[in-house]
């Protein structure tokens with residue numbers, strides 16, 4: 412691919428400069444956004460391929476346009492690999508992203524006003540899990556559960572009680588900012604007890620589940636959604652996996668229910684990414700994500716950072732900065748000044764606002780892709796705490812910036828671009 416950006420530059424300098432600047436930004440900063448990752452050059456190739464040119468409304472062998480021989484082949488290969496990766500009965504790889512995938516599931520199995528149990532955004536859920544300003548919360552009657560005030564853990568007994576009282580038609584689990592293991596088995600049992608459909612949104616931890624470093628929601632869960640661009644390390648997209656008995660309804664809800672032509676270039680990128688995830692190396696990668704996260708959590712705790720639930724089981728850490736006397740927003744911008752990229756985040760029972768919450772969320776999937784291990788996590792913890800504790804010292808900032816730059820050079824990405 413070397414030289415591709417140069418060709419763009421000859422024709423469109425403005426766009427090319429922005430593109431190259433973003434590449435350099437990703438190369439020269441430490442990306443710790445828990446929902447992000449760095450795809451392989453081969454996934455980039457497939458995602459940037461000629462499949463972007465093709466219209467293919469419908470499904471393999473049932474299309475509304477001609478010329479879909481190879482689109483069919485790539486979509487079938489993506490489906491086969493996804494099913495193998497998770498042990499699923501049926502998959503739809505066409506959802507444009509995680510949010511539409513969730514809405515498509517609701518559209519497939521619910522009626523307007525039906526009751527659903529989902530996790531509160533402020534406790535780690537997602538907007539599409541019934542937030543009042545989201546289509547999900549406006550269209551269906553979401554009852555929201557949170558985490559325990561003391562332990563910051565999901566309280567399964569509370570959820571069982573809530574389920575028995577409210578009798579929702581669907582019970583949804585999965586989160587965007589929950590640092591602990593989720594017991595999908597209990598969620599499914601609760602759903603069975605009241606005759607509800609069980610749904611899991613495994614977007615954040617799909618890569619960990621594929622590599623068997625987090626317990627799987629398969630094969631018992633009825634319907635599972637996931638983005639493909641987080642720990643799974645594929646292109647920006649999503650899929651819905653389900654038991655055979657929901658297959659027809661799910662497929663109809665995706666097309667023609669909510670979407671038009673599938674993004675075949677994304678499907679091609681997914682196919683390549685799933686191929687990578689099926690290799691033994693990916694298992695090692697996922698194990699290392701968790702090891703790195705546990706090490707980073709320990710090192711931050713040792714230096715005085717207060718972690719929600721006291722630690723982590725997965726790829727992410729949620730830190731409550733109240734005791735450091737700094738807000739999430741302030742921490743996010745201080746860290747960005749030295750090249751460490753995190754996002755401000757609400758913590759459970761937060762007293763501050765979503766625009767300037769008490770916490771930050773930190774993820775290790777991206778840095779693990781860059782090849783970093785435990786010793787780098789130790790250094791990273793030191794750099795982060797130095798930055799947050801010496802916020803008014805220009806000297807410190809300069810020194811930390813230098814060390815961040817060095818780390819990025821020692822663990823390069825996209826050198827072939």
Ligand SMILES: *Cc1c(COP(=O)(O)O)cnc(C)c1O
Nearest residue numbers: 508509510537586587612614615
């Ligand atoms: C990221 C995420 C989504 C949304 O995905 P988008 O691709 O941003 O629409 C939905 N649910 C969960 C749990 C997520 O983590």
